[in-house]
Amino acid sequence: MKKEIPYKIYLEEQEMPRQWYNVRADMKKKPAPILDPRTLKPITLDELSGIFCRELAKQELDDTTAYIDIPHDIRSFYKMYRPSPLTRAYCLEKKLDTPAHIYYKFEGNNTSGSHKLNSAIAQAYYAKAQGLKGVTTETGAGQWGTALSMACAYLELDCQVYMVKCSYEQKPFRREVMRTYGAKVTPSPSMETEVGRKINQEFPGTTGSLGCAISEAVEAALGQEGYRYVLGSVLNQVLLHQSIIGLETKAALDKYGIKADMIIGCAGGGSNLGGLISPFAGQMVRGEADYEIIAVEPASCPSLTRGVYAYDYCDTGKVCPLSKMYTLGSGFIPSASHAGGLRYHGMSSTVSELYDQGYLTARSVDQTQVFEAAAMFAKVEGILPAPESSHAIRVAIDEAIRCRETGQEKNIVFGLTGTGYFDMVAYQRFNDGNMTDYVPTDEELKKSFASLPKTE
């Protein structure tokens, strides 16, 4: 007999995953190795341990171990805000008059407002375990910086965040959340690093860029004894930590005997999508099950749908290792009209490889459509979603409407990565009818592809 499905499926504490899952271990063809930016040769563990702390460098390179124990202290931290609920969107289904069953895994119920915290605590933990004093990072809108500040405060680790200057000035709320958690937040470009001083001198009055902030954070880490640089997306280690999302989702579905037909996630650097789909993609590569997996990206930053699959720099500053991935070129910058996140030029190498092998499809959507879906979702499901997450909502709604037309009772699962409480400037633009769409021309992309490095 089937159990009645509640609005929210919570796992019991003892049902929470005790291991992360590394989908690369089960892939027959593995993602290509990352390259040292100086030599363009596969990077070694020792080389990588100069940038990341040792255990994280190991995780970054390990493509053979399928399950990795989650340390006790990280599980304790997870228990403060996890398990996150898998919610049956009964009200949305009713509104859409669809026979489909819609579920969403909601990662926004923590102060960082998104899934980023899942990897922040892991990265901070390994830094602490190695006896480091602190970590440095960059942040744009501030989501990742907030998550890292929270994790560092919990572990009493020093946290230095280089925040893109225009965000630092225009988003004082995020900045103050980080400061409340004890982080040192520096507007970038600053006068504290060589690269910052240089940029300030060359471009007086500049309001900064993510690329510049990364360069400053890396310089700050390398220049201080006992510090390492950490990064919140794209990396293999981040996907590993984020697998907690997919593992919990799968456990919750299994608990009620629900078989997902379709799994939808928004895709920027790929950390959320990769984490959500990991255990499902794992079943697929092992030949145990089949799902329709859809990555949703902004039409204004279409790395999967219009990018090329090639080695590229992960950062505009070209200081981080190179990765083979679907990319628009590290010099690509989305149009100024682009409102939400998901503005990364490339895509996690694991997600890229799974996509290249045909385990998932990709779709790009216009931002006005995305905000329409967001506003509808907010009204019927009561959660104001992040613009990023709303890309997944858009496609989930489209698919549910298709089910209404075909009469199919599909189980649609999507990732609701976070809340939009700090994105009200974009919502205001939408509410005022001032939001526009932008799609880069082929010419623009061609120009951007020209920045790709020659690796062969």
Added chain:
Amino acid sequence: MKKEIPYKIYLEEQEMPRQWYNVRADMKKKPAPILDPRTLKPITLDELSGIFCRELAKQELDDTTAYIDIPHDIRSFYKMYRPSPLTRAYCLEKKLDTPAHIYYKFEGNNTSGSHKLNSAIAQAYYAKAQGLKGVTTETGAGQWGTALSMACAYLELDCQVYMVKCSYEQKPFRREVMRTYGAKVTPSPSMETEVGRKINQEFPGTTGSLGCAISEAVEAALGQEGYRYVLGSVLNQVLLHQSIIGLETKAALDKYGIKADMIIGCAGGGSNLGGLISPFAGQMVRGEADYEIIAVEPASCPSLTRGVYAYDYCDTGKVCPLSKMYTLGSGFIPSASHAGGLRYHGMSSTVSELYDQGYLTARSVDQTQVFEAAAMFAKVEGILPAPESSHAIRVAIDEAIRCRETGQEKNIVFGLTGTGYFDMVAYQRFNDGNMTDYVPTDEELKKSFASLPKTE
């Protein structure tokens, strides 16, 4: 054998309360009746039904029915964001090195960011059920306005919010959240009401006040066919709806065989405190159990600890019914240095009467102490609390430290009413070391008491 207590206790959906609890029904001496502001005589159901919709007016006056069924549609809405977790603050206990067990009922995991939604959906539901077109209300910082907007969006009811002009301009995020939910948000004083036009004419350039916004909202409701005015705190009906907090808390404690020794809540108008303590106070008035209940208020707005117990106006505009309550006088305005909410001059008549009968004690705390507690809590428990909620955190921490000194293993339960994501201006003041404390002098209070009406 005792079950191990998880970090978060969630009720199963079928364990959620199906009735609200009305503590007045069990009180031997009832709270005094509310009075018509024109006649200063007890108000009748018919009179009250002109301001509130019929069912809510009934609930307002009913002091004999102990349990009232929660309509199915409201329970459905509750299921989208409830049950809220009762969290064991393991990390805070460890940090404080206390033998006490600390639990908090967290009401912030919804887009309104607080418990206000519990009553907003109920008030909107009864308005809809009566066939009304819409509701009007006022909002200061925007918490209540957001909650009401969400409830009205869900029920497709028109929602008109008069927002104090300085908040409207300085807090555009809250305003945009409301607009996203389809509410019409008008800066108050506006040119749309008679009272608004009059105030604008008398005080050109005024940035408004809550009293003025209430008057505009009431005028707007009375002037439109099919509209009623709604209010988010103080009222008996609000306490009734908020009893869901206490009922869930009690059910979660009972599930694990935990007996609370101490229950702590912040107190502004009393809606959260009253809701949290209702079932526990009910046991006390029935002589079934004993608890130490503590109301915590700001030293800068000390209605319970320094107010008088008398009939007073609920609003500065003197258009709402009068209530017998602990009050500082309806003309009382906290010092400009006061940062958090809890700035209401009076206290729910039910909470006031329970306090007068000795079922709870009250404590006032300085805001710098409150923000110190908030920052510590954020760092160890991972949730950035609302300044209001942090009043309860302060006293919970103080009591847990006392337990460390005495060695007592008390079970301390407090209400964490919401998150502080929209209160970062106050946090910034604290982070920068610019926060000051203020305690009104006896002279100031004496002056304020002079505004009390003569009712006998």
